[in-house]
Amino acid sequence: MENKQIADFFVRIADLLEIQGENPFRIRSYRNAGRILADMPDSLDEMVRSGRNLQDISGIGSGISKKIVEIVETGRLKFLDEQMAKVPSRLPQLLRVEGLGPKKIKLFYDKLGIDSLDKLERAAKAGELRDLDGMGAKSEEKILKGIQNVRRGLGRFKLDVGLSYAQALVEYLKNVKGVKRLETSGSARRRRETVGDLDILAICDKNSPIMGKFTSYEGVEEVIASGETKSSVRLTCGLQVDVRVLERGSFGSGLQYFTGSKAHNIALRSRANERGLKLSEYGVFEISTGKKVAGREEKDVYKALGLPLIPPELREDRGEIEAAEKGTLPKLIELSDMRGDLHTHTRASDGKNTIGEMAEAGKKLGYEYIAITDHSKAVRIANGLDEERLAKQLREIDKVNSSLSGFRVLKGVEVDILADGSLDLSDEILKECEVVIAAVHSRFGMEEKEMTERIICALENPNVNVLAHPTGRLILAREPYKVGLKEVIRAAVDNNVCLEINAHPDRLDLRDVDAQMAKEMGAKISISTDAHSKVHLDLMKYGIFTAGRAWLEAKHVVNTLALSGLLKSIGNGK
DNA sequence: GCCGTTTTCGGCCCGACTGTTTTCAGTCG
Numbered sequence: 001m002e003n004k005q006i007a008d009f010f011v012r013i014a015d016l017l018e019i020q021g022e023n024p025f026r027i028r029s030y031r032n033a034g035r036i037l038a039d040m041p042d043s044l045d046e047m048v049r050s051g052r053n054l055q056d057i058s059g060i061g062s063g064i065s066k067k068i069v070e071i072v073e074t075g076r077l078k079f080l081d082e083q084m085a086k087v088p089s090r091l092p093q094l095l096r097v098e099g100l101g102p103k104k105i106k107l108f109y110d111k112l113g114i115d116s117l118d119k120l121e122r123a124a125k126a127g128e129l130r131d132l133d134g135m136g137a138k139s140e141e142k143i144l145k146g147i148q149n150v151r152r153g154l155g156r157f158k159l160d161v162g163l164s165y166a167q168a169l170v171e172y173l174k175n176v177k178g179v180k181r182l183e184t185s186g187s188a189r190r191r192r193e194t195v196g197d198l199d200i201l202a203i204c205d206k207n208s209p210i211m212g213k214f215t216s217y218e219g220v221e222e223v224i225a226s227g228e229t230k231s232s233v234r235l236t237c238g239l240q241v242d243v244r245v246l247e248r249g250s251f252g253s254g255l256q257y258f259t260g261s262k263a264h265n266i267a268l269r270s271r272a273n274e275r276g277l278k279l280s281e282y283g284v285f286e287i288s289t290g291k292k293v294a295g296r297e298e299k300d301v302y303k304a305l306g307l308p309l310i311p312p313e314l315r316e317d318r319g320e321i322e323a324a325e326k327g328t329l330p331k332l333i334e335l336s337d338m339r340g341d342l343h344t345h346t347r348a349s350d351g352k353n354t355i356g357e358m359a360e361a362g363k364k365l366g367y368e369y370i371a372i373t374d375h376s377k378a379v380r381i382a383n384g385l386d387e388e389r390l391a392k393q394l395r396e397i398d399k400v401n402s403s404l405s406g407f408r409v410l411k412g413v414e415v416d417i418l419a420d421g422s423l424d425l426s427d428e429i430l431k432e433c434e435v436v437i438a439a440v441h442s443r444f445g446m447e448e449k450e451m452t453e454r455i456i457c458a459l460e461n462p463n464v465n466v467l468a469h470p471t472g473r474l475i476l477a478r479e480p481y482k483v484g485l486k487e488v489i490r491a492a493v494d495n496n497v498c499l500e501i502n503a504h505p506d507r508l509d510l511r512d513v514d515a516q517m518a519k520e521m522g523a524k525i526s527i528s529t530d531a532h533s534k535v536h537l538d539l540m541k542y543g544i545f546t547a548g549r550a551w552l553e554a555k556h557v558v559n560t561l562a563l564s565g566l567l568k569s570i571g572n573g574k
Numbered sequence: 575g576c577c578g579t580t581t582t583c584g585g586c587c588c589g590a591c592t593g594t595t596t597t598c599a600g601t602c603g
Contacts, residue, residue, distance in 0.1 A: 028576035
């Protein structure tokens with residue numbers, strides 16, 4: 001069973017216990033476990049079967065580890081069944097309605113028998129909710145809006161989408177009178193692959209009209225809250241945006257606080273408490289005296305807790321606090337470390353530009369090289385190249401190179417891994433290439449064992465240098481295919497094949513935690529854009545974001561190397 | 575339910591905003 005599915009058992013338990021008004025800390029443990037397990041790169045299924053001690057995972061104790069074993073061995077969990085029997089089956093869905101929590105849901109059910117979204121909507125429309133304790137006409141209205149949003153399926157947005165809205169808003173707010181500083185925080189600042197909302201922080205003069213300007217921004221569909229220090233709106237696209245005004249003296253602690261993650265902050269606050277300190281968005285305070293000891297700059301906040309500044313990308317409570325304490329934080333890779341792009345397309349297959357145009361664009365970015373890697377013939381819809389057309393393409397690359405100085409176009413191809421694990425082009429022509437990228441573009445529905453063998457078979461071909469988008473997922477659109485990633489990584493290491501972090505914001509594949517695992521297993525990583533036009537070469541930054549979240553340094557990534565080092569490292573002629 | 579170089583028991587992050595309230599509970603991040 002997939003980790004994600006196992007994690008879901010615990011999220012559901014948390015929801016069910018919450019509605020029953022259980023101990024909130026117990027609920028947090030389950031919710032926490034759900035988060036940790038969903039993010040884990042190692043297969044729990046495998047860990048259980050090989051008898052590994054699950055309690056080694058921080059946040060997993062004896063209770064939950066027993067439950068994981070039960071889930072893996074039987075596919076079910078008695079405890080979850082018991083909880084489900086106590087709560088009407090559709091009640092947890094109501095938690096998705098904004099502004100509706102467990103207490104209200106329980107109240108509605110106890111008093112009015114409401115156990116579904118439809119019944120809730122009917123009751124709200126009929127004005128039956130307003131007579132209940134703590135309810136009124138306004139709460140009914142809010143609930144109706146919340147129901148609408150659930151039905152519209154609003155959820156998370158891809159990082160590039162979130163960042164573009166954030167940038168537009170910052171540009172707009174920058175020009176408001178009295179605004180001194182603006183900063184985007186939250187998951188966008190941590191560069192998560194998706195963002196649920198935007199948190200924009202501001203410093204401004206006392207009587208700046210920032211909040212009024214913000215809530216009247218043209219893209220605002222609905223004002224959810226508007227106060228002096230916090231306002232919250234929903235844009236027409238469905239994205240929620242919060243703006244918070246902070247005092248100059250607590251901007252650092254505010255930035256720290258609103259950047260999160262929640263789990264990182266909780267861990268940090270516990271650490272503060274251990275040291276007789278209290279951490280909030282207003283600063284770090286001595287508990288005994290109430291004296292403020294930090295808050296102006298983010299690095300001061302960490303310093304007050306005995307830590308160096310932790311990069312936002314790492315703030316997920318995945319060991320970064322311990323690493324900071326020991327002084328072993330990585331020096332994260334930066335965009336300026338990149339010397340080239342190893343995965344690009346031209347008009348020969350489904351790209352928009354010529355070899356020369358791609359080269360020129362790459363050179364402009366300060367690169368030393370790019371590899372042209374068009375599709376192979378199996379990808380008919382992309383006009384993939386057969387041996388003959390590829391041979392012609394390689395000669396054209398030679399021609400382009402002869403007209404360039406200080407820059408090199410590498411001869412490459414993105415060759416399809418066929419269903420049986422063989423490659424779509426002959427070894428003879430692959431030998432002519434300097435960068436052979438292998439990729440799966442078909443038969444995504446295979447069983448895991450079959451898919452794993454298929455990919456490993458391709459990695460064993462001595463001509464293959466890179467495995468492109470190793471899991472095939474499209475963020476928010478397509479689940480990854482089933483594959484034994486650990487075995488694939490091991491085969492990549494054994495055969496000196498690089499694993500790609502595909503930088504396209506639709507893919508980001510390998511994802512952060514998997515890339516981190518690959519690094520730890522000793523795999524080489526490449527970061528490339530899969531550009532289908534010259535403007536796509538700019539997407540490299542998203543790959544760098546993901547690499548940062550994977551704790552990667554420049555030395556782990558092959559295309560930070562100069563040309564000769566690169567060719568040697570990827571084992572050309574291995 | 576998890577966790578522990580002060581603890582195997584007794585803690586567990588902290589504050590803003592809303593809508594309903596004359597002092598606060600619920601929800602959110």
